[in-house]
Amino acid sequence: MKIIPFVLLLLLSATAFSQTNPPAKNTDPATSAWALRQAQFKAAEGKNYYELTNADSIFQAAGIARPHGACMLSFWFAGCAPCVAEFPELANLTKKYAAENFTLLSLTFENNPVIQQFQEKYNLSFIPKHISEAACNKLAFGGGYPKNIILDASGNIVLISMGGGIDPKGSAMHFAAEIIPAIDKALQQSQDIKATYK
Template structure:
């Protein structure tokens, strides 16, 4: 190995060391994600597991997701850095306003830091509830069948607590509205 190559490898190693230290400090300063899960006996369905959790909303207030039991529910897993997620949110917001009278609710479960979701919510004024799940939201989405881990991922849950359909990728709203009409 030449002296020139050794210097180049050393410089790259120092760059990665600096980047690692920066990310470590930055991660320690991030807002904590508060998600609690109630203890249960026996295996749970993904819907039961979701209803057993409490999550913070975009303002930091903690909410029990059990408040959605017995209601038809559209659960949208999203992230502020996901372009298709952001593109579909205005239409989801409009659908949420239209669906309230039909007792169909829409919630968003954000897979990002509390600070990023709060910033996004303040900027875009989404009217349906946005919850902060952090990386645990990815695991919850996997429980609902999102084995690829892609976003957006949407789950349609009937008032009976049964998953009726899942959607991977940007929603086709004509399809979603037809599926909602069947509830």
């Protein structure tokens, strides 16, 4: 008699484990927002940055010359640990591409004394430029820092990338995997455009 309840329990358990549940729907708003943002960034690739953002008027108001050639716009602020983790990699880019038609334009809403302090503290080989926080967010397609936008010589977006983490090693890996290949692509596209008009 004791065997029947045991067999019944065993059969019910086997039936319950054999049923498959559909995959859980992603209800995590942070993950969903991240995926949406990445899709928006991907959709912007190939489009003209200056037309999308009206960057020329913002640059003009801030006294910043429009970059020539391929460029990377790097957006950061002082309280952002991933932003600071990128500083060595940004400095490396200025050395790596010094002989190329490439510009690094570092933009922040920090005031000039903070910018000066960061230049001295981190021995920056590039000069960050101040623009308003609203202008930073507009040019960077919304919040989320650090953000790097790579453009070819025509101003077309090659890549929009969020930072690689708070650790300089993670940042270096991010630059090697995403940023440097995108800059190389922007430089190649710029050379292709130049060759077309010769």
